[in-house]
Amino acid sequence: MTQTSTRNIQVIRTEHSPHAQLQPVPLQQVRLQDAFWTPRRETNRLKTLPTQFLKLEETGCLNNFRRAAGQTELHFEGPVFADSDAYKWLEAAAWTLAEGSNPELHRQVDELVSLIEGAQCANGYLNTFFMFEREKERFTESGAHELYCAGHLFQAAVALHRTTGNPRLLTASEKYANHMAEIFGPAEQGKKPWVDGHPEVEMALVELYRETGTRRYLDLAQYFLDARGHGLARDRVWVFWGSYGQDHKPFRDLKEVTGHAVRMVYLSAGAADLVLETGEQALEDALEAQWHNMTEKRMSVNGGIGPRHYTEGFGLDYELPSESAYNETCAAVGSIMWSQRMLSLTGEVKYADLIEHQLYNAALPGVSLDGQSYFYVNPLAAGSEHRRQGWFGCACCPPNAARLLATLPGYFYSTSESAVHVHLYAQSTSVIELPDGPTVKIEQQTNYPWDGRVRLVIEGTGTFSLNLRIPAWCEQATVKVMGEAEQQAQQGYFQLQRNWQGSTTIDLNLEMPVRYVVSHPHVMDSSGKVSVFRGPLLYCAEGTDHATDVRDLVLPEETSLKVQHHEQLNNAVVLVGPGTSQLQQGWEHKLYRNARDLQASRVAVNITLVPYYAWANREAGRMQVWLDQS
Amino acid sequence: MTQTSTRNIQVIRTEHSPHAQLQPVPLQQVRLQDAFWTPRRETNRLKTLPTQFLKLEETGCLNNFRRAAGQTELHFEGPVFADSDAYKWLEAAAWTLAEGSNPELHRQVDELVSLIEGAQCANGYLNTFFMFEREKERFTESGAHELYCAGHLFQAAVALHRTTGNPRLLTASEKYANHMAEIFGPAEQGKKPWVDGHPEVEMALVELYRETGTRRYLDLAQYFLDARGHGLARDRVWVFWGSYGQDHKPFRDLKEVTGHAVRMVYLSAGAADLVLETGEQALEDALEAQWHNMTEKRMSVNGGIGPRHYTEGFGLDYELPSESAYNETCAAVGSIMWSQRMLSLTGEVKYADLIEHQLYNAALPGVSLDGQSYFYVNPLAAGSEHRRQGWFGCACCPPNAARLLATLPGYFYSTSESAVHVHLYAQSTSVIELPDGPTVKIEQQTNYPWDGRVRLVIEGTGTFSLNLRIPAWCEQATVKVMGEAEQQAQQGYFQLQRNWQGSTTIDLNLEMPVRYVVSHPHVMDSSGKVSVFRGPLLYCAEGTDHATDVRDLVLPEETSLKVQHHEQLNNAVVLVGPGTSQLQQGWEHKLYRNARDLQASRVAVNITLVPYYAWANREAGRMQVWLDQS
Known part of the structure; x- marks a missing residue:
């Protein structure tokens, strides 16, 4: 492996993109030295990446590559898209290498690159699930995440090439992308029409084009986008189709965010990458409409997206529940990547505003302060059982958070x-x-x-x-x-x-006074309640700070909340002040009662609000974002 | 077919059940002559059942039986559980025959009975999906709904036997149930351990036992209940398992309602049937706990259950959204069947209270006033696009509503x-x-x-x-x-x-004054709002009656709402009175704003509230149950 160079380590390399208004400043040109992000990024490098590498080994993810290379006869382990966990980790590691020498990380990266190379088929195909007895099932099911995995491979390869100059994975990626370009395309060109179930490959192919200059990768990304919405997807599990997979209408007709949230924002990020290259107005208009629908109708107050469980997806306009909100960490990461591209494309500040908001309040909550446990699901109210986990059967979020933290300096300037x-x-x-x-x-x-x-x-x-x-x-x-x-x-x-x-x-x-923020009157879940912000940060109440149920807290006037630094939370600013708690009488065994029978009293309580990103780092307890105000 | 007899047409025949406190009064002994239910039941008999029979023909459901009998080479049509639609229609028709002579319905019933008999295999197996090339897949997948379909067959057979004395389908059912009893059971008895994905067969087997006196059917129902919660279910689609299918813990340890709502309440209804026969206290305790969890934590104000989309299932305690509520019609029907059995078991009034509440407000909304279109999903707030449909790809709800209306007189007395x-x-x-x-x-x-x-x-x-x-x-x-x-x-x-x-x-x-009803303070979605009741009926606001968005309406004092009869809604009582509508300023393109910037004014509007069951029978428009109150 070559040493870290002074190459152009742009996180998205738009230097030759004809429609980019703004260029990202190369990653290594920005040195953070702050008390907020720098310790988190250090934790990412020293704790998160090493423990995640161990998890990849423990869960059999790395053995899947060894198995594909014929080095072991173990069974395939994990979900069908397990390879992507390794690729995302590799991408996070690659960007981290831009920070400077890191021999142990270099060694792990080299090991993984060799494993990946070993697993690649002679024709370029690379997916450790569809090997041997499953070879005949390759590219037969849209929901099998094959192109999704390929996309993460390409992104890792591009990152590694950009930060280290190491071309090995880029070569492997080109081989695979060439194989895909041979196979997929319109039927009239004698190719196989295809819609992949989980968008991701689109933005990866555009970056592969940018890194290599090979036009067919851009064309293939364009084909995959244009193919959607014509009923091409095929799968055994019907619930996963239609609007769930953004395949119910052509993308240019899609004026709202819908379906599985990660799929949606990855697809829109890929479409934005295409517009950066092609300048297509119809596509840009659709992206603009989608982004406005998301931010004006379908986004939780923390910037979290995709409230619905099981679809992990967007709901109706104003369907923004608190406790049942899904708001997958990956969706926030994907949304940031989308806005990053829209910012390059348009130079409009609204995209940078959303990036900051989601960084602090939607993506960062996905990682514990110690960098070793993760939220997949990020509700705005939760019982004490909702805690970060060390890993998941579906482990997409942990390495996604890691790659975001690794690329963070690239978001500061254009x-x-x-x-x-x-x-x-x-x-x-x-x-x-x-x-x-x-x-x-x-x-x-x-x-x-x-x-x-x-x-x-x-x-x-x-x-x-x-x-x-x-x-x-x-x-x-x-x-x-x-x-x-x-x-x-x-x-x-x-x-x-x-x-x-x-x-x-x-x-x-x-100026960053405490601000009480309300939601649109048609958001039923937070009707009549306020959320609390100071500067860019959303706050919440945790059970560990309160003797009464946090759902019953009543906030004082916003000017009554004072700033304190909280040692246990890395010296974060918490907000404290005198409030009350409602004592609701007569609700035993009742869910509904006559309004005229209500009786409530209040007791004085000291209220402490902590940044939402920092919740669930102390004793388990209930958490609540939307609160009553006196 | 024999003529309608004066047999003991109990909807659940508990005359010999040792633990029944109450006995249902036979169906034909109660003659409704009212202006509310009688026209609805007449519509059920004269419009709903005939049009549903046509739908069964049009959608290929009946052809599936002809195909199984070798009468046609058409492909199987519809979902894997399509047979159950025919069985549920047949059950509804059978109960309807208790009302008296109906030659055309008799003819259709006879035709369908012959089709079903023709489709039965020599060994008793009966499922038109798993025929011919799929024969080897019988009883290999828990999610394939085979026992679910069998259960609906048995229920139809029992109903037909009870109302007409016709034994043909009962004979077919016994043959199938004997086949099942040969196959399924504990491994130590050399049988095949099995958990069916969709409960339903349990209560059907108990009724088959009651109708025939054959003990092995009761034992088999008990086995299917006891088998759950030990990880026996097998299926390709992992999301459909665990708590979704009430298979995450043994039923006696299940103290809450969870997972797919129809599955849950059908299972609990079956368990209640078992307790009626066995008197098992541990089972009764679990049922009591589940029922209280449902009614005190997980039920919408209309009695609808199962708020979550895609799982069609229960959520967390107090997770009771309005617009995103799923609240399947079938779940309300199943809940009524469960409470009916609990009422027989205990004689406690709370079960009768819930039956009335869900009849009027959760099940009845599933059918249009003209009896020819249906809601599958019953939210408490909806846009104008949510309308009843003539049929569904998954058509479980229409015949379920029909059988409920057909059995209604059986719910009046014990x-x-x-x-x-x-x-x-x-x-x-x-x-x-x-x-x-x-x-x-x-x-x-x-x-x-x-x-x-x-x-x-x-x-x-x-x-x-x-x-x-x-x-x-x-x-x-x-x-x-x-x-x-x-x-x-x-x-x-x-x-x-x-x-x-x-x-x-x-x-x-x-006395039935207008009552404003509030929800528990921890139900976020309806916090600070009221719902409106008069007598047993829940009311709602519809767009067609209001010039402003119904979400912005503000109700006057409850005493200000007056009663009027509404001709277009079958003379239903509607509530009218002077209210206001909030004009929210400054929300253009905004989802969140600082609380201190809010500006609102109000305009006077005439408010009209219609019974919730009657909504969406006029011009399409937005509907809202939970409203602000001045």
Whole structure:
């Protein structure tokens, strides 16, 4: 394996994409040094990735590759898509190698790459489930996740090539992609029409095209998208089709998010990748409509998506339950990947706003503070039995969270021709090359997200714009440039267009008072209740902090909640204040009663609210996001 | 076919069941002559059953039997459990024959009986799906609904035998049940251990035992119940197992209702049938616990059960959504059958209360007023696209509703040794034989459920108790016996123990003011809202009656709603009054906002509420049960 290079380690490599408005800043150019993300990413590198590798071994996932290579006669273990767990881990590891030398991780990556190479068939096919006695079943069932696994292989291969220059898996991926391109396509071209049950391969093929320049991969991604909605999918299990798999109508006619949430957002991310290359307006319009339907009708207040159990899917407009919400961690990760592509495509701040919101409140809750247990399901209210697990029979979420944390620095900045866009805030040092301009060094000095004050020290000489994101959650923001008067800043990108000289200090202040947030009146589940935010963070009440049932808490005025740092939760800011708890009388053995018979009293209680991402890291107990307010 | 006899047409024939506290009054002894149920039952006989028979023909269901008999080479049509649709229709038709002569229905019944006989294998096996090329797959997959179909066959056979004396289908059923008894049982008896995926056969086998006296059918029902919870079920589709199919723990350890709702309540109904025969306390305790969990934690305000889509199943405690509620019609029917058995077993009024509640508000909404279209899914809020359908690919609900309506008179009365229990009220004339006492004629004169005044004219001489159910919904009830002072009556059975002579007039008055009903504070979906009841009936708001979105309606004080009769809805009582509608400002393109930014105003609107069972019988529009109250 080659050493970490100074290659262009863009998380999505759109440098030649004709329709990209913004370019991601290469991963290794952004060095986080903050008290929030840096410890989490360190945990990801030192705890999460090593323990996940052990899980891959323990659960037989790695043995599946050995078996396919003829090295063992063990049975296949795990679900049909088990290979993807290894690929996602590998991708997470690959991005992590961008951080610098890590011999043990290098060794594990090399071992896994060899296993994968060994499992590949001579014709390029690569899936450890469909080997030997199952060879004849290859590409016969849409629900078998074959292209899904292939997509994760390609993404891992691209990441590894980008971060290390190692071409082995890229070669294997091209071989497999060529095999697929031979097989799949319109019947009139003498090929096999196909809709894969679980989208994922689309964005992977576009990235494979970007990495290799081979146009047929882009064309194949386009084919897989265009094939949907014409009844091609075939499967034994009927519930998994139609809108569940986004196959009930052509994608360009799909103006809402529907069906299995991970499938939906992976597909839309892939479609956005296609638009970055082709500029197709009809596709972009559909994506825009879907994204608005998601954020305006079908997203939990934490940014979680896909409330329905069993479909792991989207529901009706305003169907946003608390306790029964499914909101799979993978769906949040996929949504972030989709918004990342929409941000590159359009440069619109709303996508960066959602990325931040889902990072903190929908994806991060998926991992425990110690980095070794995971939520698959992320409800907004839960009993004490809902706890993070060390692994799952269907283990898609843990390595997905790991690859998100590994790529996190890539989400902080973008560049356009003569502007630097600052999307996220954290103590950090970054070196950003403007395409047609100077190299800019940006140091962020801040205790974000606990404090909204961000000092940016800009070093660079030349004319360019520094575009600071004023988050959608922030109602009161000011910007002060060295020696100048404080300016009010509105939500959106605050543009500092200057002829920069030497070192410039900018003081951004994002006020973050406690905010009570309500949902649309047609969301029945949270009707009449409030959720609590401070800055970008959603808060919740946990049983361990309260003597009464957290469902009965009544919040005081929002100004009565005060900030405290909580040592046990990595010094997170928690909110404390005087509240009450409702004592409901006469409900024993009753579910419904006459309204006029109600009797309630209240007792004073001290309320403590913790960041939602940090819940279930202490004693087990009930958790509640939506609360009553006095 | 023999003519309708004066046989003992009990819907559940517990005359020899040692643990039955109450005996149902034979079906043909109760003659409804009211303005509510009688037209619905007439529609059931004259419209529903004939059109359903046509559907069975059109959809290939009947051809499946012809195919099995070798009369056609057509392919099997419909889902794997299609046979059960025919059996359920046949059962509904059989009970309907108890009402008197009906040559055309007789002809269709005879035709279907012949088709079924023709499809039966020499060894007794009978399932038109597992014929010919699929013969080797018989009894290999728990999810294949084979015993479910068998159960519906047995129930139809028993009904036909009871109402007409026709033994043909009973003979076929015994042949099949004997075949099953040869095959299934504990491994230590050299038999095939088995858990069927969809409970239903249990209660059918008990009834087959009751009808034939053959003990092995009771034993087989007991075996199928006892086999559950030990991991015996086998199926390709893993999501359909465990708690979904009530196979995650032994039934006696199951203290809650869980999984697929129809499966759950059919299983519990079968277990109750077993207790009626065996008196097993542990089983009765489990049933009691399950029933309380259902009614106190997991039942929608209309009595609908099974809120979750895709599992068609129960959720968590207090997981009771409105618009996403599934609440299958079949589940309500099954719950009524379960409570019917619990009522016989215990004589406790709570079961009769639930029967009435679910009859009016959970089962009846499944059928349109014209008796020709059906709801499978019964949410408590819905958009205009949710309408009853003429039939379904999975058509379990339509014939289930038909058999419930056909058996309805059997739910009105029970007898114990020296008491008549009056469970339901409607204009009617009934002749009731007390086991150890006189024959009692009861005439009910009433406009129930629109009016709570019920005059009962009792003709009979001797000492017995007349037990009048004072419904749980009724807070103010009085009873006046001819020439005596008016007495206050409490909820429960009001016992009139007398030495009856000649004709006695009793005036029961059940006050039915409009009641606003709230849900337990931990039900998030209806928190802060009210539902509206009058007497036994739940009401709702429909779009067609309102100029504004029904979700925005605000009800006035409950005393402000007045009664009106609605001609288009079969003269149903609707509630009208002055209310308001909230105008929510600033929500365009927003799902969440800061609480402090809210602005709302109200406009006056006339509110009309219609009985929930009657919704979606006029112009399509949004419907809402849970409403705000000023």
